[in-house]
Amino acid sequence: MEKNAKIYVAGHRGMVGSAIYRKLVKEGYTNIITRTSAELDLRNQQAVTDFFAAEKPDYVFLAAAKVGGIVANNTYRADFLYENLAIQNNVIHNAYLNEVKKLMFLGSSCIYPKLAPQPLKEDYLLTGTLEETNEPYAIAKIAGIKMCDAYRDQYGANFISVMPTNLYGYNDNYHPQNSHVLPALIRKIHEAKINNVKEVVVWGSGSPMREFLFADDLADACYFLMEHYNERNLINIGTGHDLTIRDLALLIKEVLGFEGELVFDTTKPDGTPRKLMDVTKLHDLGWKHKVELREGIELAYQDFESRY
Ligand SMILES: NC(=O)c1ccc[n+]([C@@H]2O[C@H](COP(=O)([O-])OP(=O)(O)OC[C@H]3O[C@@H](n4cnc5c(N)ncnc54)[C@H](OP(=O)(O)O)[C@@H]3O)[C@@H](O)[C@H]2O)c1
Numbered sequence: 001m002e003k004n005a006k007i008y009v010a011g012h013r014g015m016v017g018s019a020i021y022r023k024l025v026k027e028g029y030t031n032i033i034t035r036t037s038a039e040l041d042l043r044n045q046q047a048v049t050d051f052f053a054a055e056k057p058d059y060v061f062l063a064a065a066k067v068g069g070i071v072a073n074n075t076y077r078a079d080f081l082y083e084n085l086a087i088q089n090n091v092i093h094n095a096y097l098n099e100v101k102k103l104m105f106l107g108s109s110c111i112y113p114k115l116a117p118q119p120l121k122e123d124y125l126l127t128g129t130l131e132e133t134n135e136p137y138a139i140a141k142i143a144g145i146k147m148c149d150a151y152r153d154q155y156g157a158n159f160i161s162v163m164p165t166n167l168y169g170y171n172d173n174y175h176p177q178n179s180h181v182l183p184a185l186i187r188k189i190h191e192a193k194i195n196n197v198k199e200v201v202v203w204g205s206g207s208p209m210r211e212f213l214f215a216d217d218l219a220d221a222c223y224f225l226m227e228h229y230n231e232r233n234l235i236n237i238g239t240g241h242d243l244t245i246r247d248l249a250l251l252i253k254e255v256l257g258f259e260g261e262l263v264f265d266t267t268k269p270d271g272t273p274r275k276l277m278d279v280t281k282l283h284d285l286g287w288k289h290k291v292e293l294r295e296g297i298e299l300a301y302q303d304f305e306s307r308y
């Protein structure tokens with residue numbers, strides 16, 4: 001991307017969008033355009049059409065989406081399907097109409113079949129049944145991947161799809177019900193510590209395994225791929241390492257200095273047993289994450305405390 005290129009970061013106030021924005025500023029880009037959802041509701045077809053026609057961005061990072069943890073995905077099933085389809089349809093189609101030079105679509109590791117072999121290779125897409133709790137979200141994300149591929153096939157558009165693993169970092173969502181596991185446990189354990197409560201409830205059995213990538217590392221990978229990756233096929237972004245939810249909770253407990261007990265609530269869903277990304281393709285291109293989990297949790301906790 002040329003340093004004076006006009007770059008639209010959709011979702012710039014979110015965890016991922018804000019990390020991409022910071023990365024672009026650090027790299028010397030000065031012509032970055034943004035809109036909050038109040039200023040531009042990306043579900044609104046006419047508003048998105050008008051925005052692209054007026055602004056004519058050169059590059060687009062599509063990091064705006066309806067996002068949440070396992071319970072949010074399972075509860076707001078219609079919203080996750082409708083809103084994500086609407087946002088991505090409007091942005092991808094208008095990027096094509098306005099001759100955007102390159103667009104990056106952000107998917108998620110939940111696009112892979114629930115019981116796919118591990119680690120998850122990119123070509124396992126559409127080889128089996130999805131995890132029930134996040135099927136609507138995954139279907140929307142798969143549609144986004146296929147849309148980027150179809151616009152490339154039919155119109156030669158340089159639209160790429162990246163599949164990040166579970167993320168955490170600055171500007172994360174710490175909502176008690178709707179957040180992802182890592183921010184949720186930071187909040188619960190912090191609150192137990194300051195209120196002298198002896199137990200923290202962890203959802204599910206604690207045995208599912210997850211991989212976690214710090215959002216600033218993800219932004220670095222997104223920038224790297226925007227510069228170096230121009231292929232039709234999706235590409236995974238992760239660390240290549242995972243751990244059980246129980247071990248994650250123990251690590252957060254240690255970092256926060258909480259001495260109480262963990263209690264597992266098995267009435268809550270476990271979700272996919274494991275979703276470890278195969279990052280061979282990304283590593284072969286020359287990118288590797290920098291922030292390890294303990295350091296990332298320390299940084300996220302500082303951010304949480306400063307905003308709590
Ligand atoms: N978090 C994860 O663990 C994770 C993992 C894998 C992939 N991803 C992907 O990364 C991307 C970003 O996720 P995130 O974690 O950064 O989410 P986030 O923190 O919830 O941010 C989402 C952003 O999307 C914007 N947005 C939502 N609905 C909108 C609408 N109707 N119109 C305009 N903007 C809208 C919001 O804008 P406002 O703030 O202005 O309302 C918000 O800033 C998503 O595509 C997600 O699927 C996330």
Ligand SMILES: C[C@@H]1O[C@H](OP(=O)(O)OP(=O)(O)OC[C@H]2O[C@@H](n3cnc4c(=O)[nH]c(N)nc43)[C@H](O)[C@@H]2O)[C@@H](O)[C@H](O)[C@@H]1O
Nearest residue numbers: 069070073108110134179180181184202203204269270271
């Ligand atoms: C990255 C996202 O991952 C999401 O799946 P997924 O990893 O299970 O999402 P999480 O909500 O992070 O949950 C991961 C695991 O942590 C357990 N868990 C334990 N305690 C908690 C808690 O307090 N809050 C939460 N949220 N979980 C908790 C949860 O039951 C599940 O087994 C998908 O629903 C999305 O579609 C998306 O792909």
